[in-house]
Amino acid sequence: MTQTRGYALITGASAGIGAAFARELAARGHPLVLSARRVERLESLAQSLREAHRIDIQIIPADLAERDAPRLLCEEVARRGLGVDLLVNNAGYGVTGYFLSQPWQVQADFIQVLMTAPTELCHRLLPAMRERGHGRIINVASLAGHVPGSAGQTLYAGAKSYLIKLSQALHLEYGPDGVNTCALCPGFTYTEFHDVTGSRAMMSKLPKWLWMDAQTVVRQGLRAVDRGEAVHINGRVNRMIKSLLKLMPDRLALALMGRQSRRIRKKKPD
Known part of the structure; x- marks a missing residue:
């Protein structure tokens, strides 16, 4: 990625992983467009990276749960004259609880942020990459997209699976034009994700060999997209989990996931 002269747009x-992408790319001299809802955090991160690496960093706050946010984000990028040649669709979160325990608007916002927004950003930014004959798209998916759905985070695995399939299709369609797309699929990663979902205490009981740090995940993802990998599962353990579950009969794999879900989330459905 160090040869690229355009901006990297990171949602x-x-x-978490988004900030880790920003730090890694800044260290490589890549100018950045940083987007998220929390403006104060963006400004603090941008200032530290500017001082450390003396690169241009633009901040465009956006709440991707808003239906117009992807369009407005791209319009602001164009208004500032920022050519984006690396898109990192990282924005995401988890909705805890069973499907009916949350109002529909919460579920609709989740679909918008994790599925609709990244798809729209790809659609809006891909044409310029294709015209230049060079571009990179990383859709941050998850190992969860390769395993059966689990109770307690109803839409999460489905959303991540969608990003994997989207990335594969874009890889086949536009890879020949010089635009590589990769679904990055980490497993358990040290970020604040589990603090936000309220599962930190439970997750801290898991063995350390299941976990990876965000910076390693990011570096592997950047190498993977440059190599033209459509899907990259981070870590040998995660690749082994995926392979073992793929070899199992679907009924057995689902039963195992159900058992694990009951261990993790003891609350009964509403």
């Missing part, structure tokens, strides 16, 4: 850049 959900205020924390």
Whole structure:
């Protein structure tokens, strides 16, 4: 990515994997467009990276749960004359609780942020990449997209699976034009994700060998998209989990996931 002269647009850049992408790309001299809802965090991150690496960093706050946000984000990028050659669709979160325990608007916002918004950003930014004959798209998916759905986060696995399939299709369609698309699929990663979902205490009991740090995930993702990988699962353990579940009969894999869900989320459905 160090040869690229355009900007990297990172959504959900205020924390976690998004912030790790910003730090890694800034260290490589890549100018950045950082977007998220939390403006104060974006400004703090941008200022520290400017001082450390002396690169241009633009901030465009956006709440991707708003239906017009992807369009307005791209229009502001164009208004500022910022050519984007790397799109990192990272914005995301988890909705805890069973499907009916949350109002429909909460579920609709989740679909908008994790599925509709990244798809629209790809659609709006891909034409210029294709015209230049060079571009990179990383859709941050998850190991969850490769395994059966679980109780307690009803839409999460489905949304991540969608990003994987979207990335594969875009890879086949526009890879020949010089635009590589990769679905990055980390497993358990040290970020604040589990603090937000209220599952930190439970997750801290898991063995350390299941976990990866965000910076390693990011570096592997950047290498994968440059190599032209349509899907990259981070870590040997995660690749082994995916392979084992794929070999199992669907009924058995689903039963195992159900058992694990009951261990993690003891609350009964509403």
